[in-house]
Amino acid sequence: MxxxxxxxxxxxxxxxxxxxxxxxxxxxxxxxxxxxxxxxxxxxxxxxxxxxxxxxxxxxxxxxxxxxxxxxxxxxxxxxxxxxxxxxxxxxxxxxxxxxxxxxxxxxxxxxxxxxxxxxxxxxxxxxxxxxxxxxxxxxxxxxxxxxxxxPEDVGDDYEAEEEWSARRGNLQVNTRLWSMNYDPKTRTEQIGFQYDVYTPSKQFSIVDQTVFRCxxxxxxxxxxxxxxxxxxxxxxxxxxxxxxxxxxxxxxxxxxxxxxxx
The missing domain is CATH 3.40.50.150 (Vaccinia Virus protein VP39)
Incomplete structure (x- = not known):
């Protein structure tokens, strides 16, 4: 779901x-x-x-x-x-x-x-x-x-990475996914996507965001x-x-x- x-x-x-x-x-x-x-x-x-x-x-x-x-x-x-x-x-x-x-x-x-x-x-x-x-x-x-x-110094613009983990505190759980996209070694920029899947006793929802990191x-x-x-x-x-x-x-x-x- x-x-x-x-x-x-x-x-x-x-x-x-x-x-x-x-x-x-x-x-x-x-x-x-x-x-x-x-x-x-x-x-x-x-x-x-x-x-x-x-x-x-x-x-x-x-x-x-x-x-x-x-x-x-x-x-x-x-x-x-x-x-x-x-x-x-x-x-x-x-x-x-x-x-x-x-x-x-x-x-x-x-x-x-x-x-x-x-x-x-x-x-x-x-x-x-x-x-x-x-x-x-x-x-x-x-x-x-x-x-x-x-x-890494020898990686081209096809560089990709992804990481997932979960954290819990009491009745609150957040499943996190972080992924790299659009890495450009010439401009030294890397677009990073974030997704929080939030679970509480009364509601469940996702927060999706992007940011640009300097490389x-x-x-x-x-x-x-x-x-x-x-x-x-x-x-x-x-x-x-x-x-x-x-x-x-x-x-x-x-x-x-x-x-x-x-x-």
Missing amino acids: SLEQISGHLYDFPKYYDLVFGSDWKAEFDFLKDCFEKFAKRPVKRVFEPACGTGRLMYKLANDGYEVAGNDLNEKAVDFCNERLKRHGHEGTAVVGDMSDFTVKKKYDAAFNLINSFRHLKTEKEAVGHFRCIADALYKGGIFILGIHLN YTRKHMKSLMKKVPELELIETYDFHYDIDDPIEVDADTEDVVYIFRKK
Whole structure:
């Protein structure tokens, strides 16, 4: 039986988005803390998340004693994030803002941007702006953790990928399908389709949406890093988030977590 489709941007449904991308929070949370301890050259007390979305990790860090803040362009996601922070006894410190053009009043010890949020930036100017804003927001010796899906260097415009998974919280279940289409290595764009099949005790429906990601290969990332030399690359990992198992990024590597430190 086909489900009724509801139109709208997937980020405008923070409750479902949070469930879909929040199920693996423990591995990411533990990895962030391991990175703070291993790579930062200063005690990490203040943490910033650009493109924070629903704040699925921000409030976990706040519960663990960190001072957190973040920004995101989506007002509904920011409201969801702040309401949850307040519900857990913390200040609502997420603001509506652009991750490629922001300033902070007081610097941070660490920052992180995971699950491809960085690829929403559509131009090289915006990508460089993001790195420079992060560098300006960090104390010397602070670290920046960036998770991104790379495109293999030798793949042509016939590149396709698809992923499906399910997540459940109480009586709410969301089955998710994500697929790649219209990859263009010349324009460095990749159209991504999303489908949420939402099941509750009283209703079932689908949310279908598309977005365009900017594409990065290993070479593109190397070129970008050279433009913001104050952020030094110190280690790379994959999405297994094992602090004791770093990886070497080659031409075929796809899932990468870059660890940078502010010089």
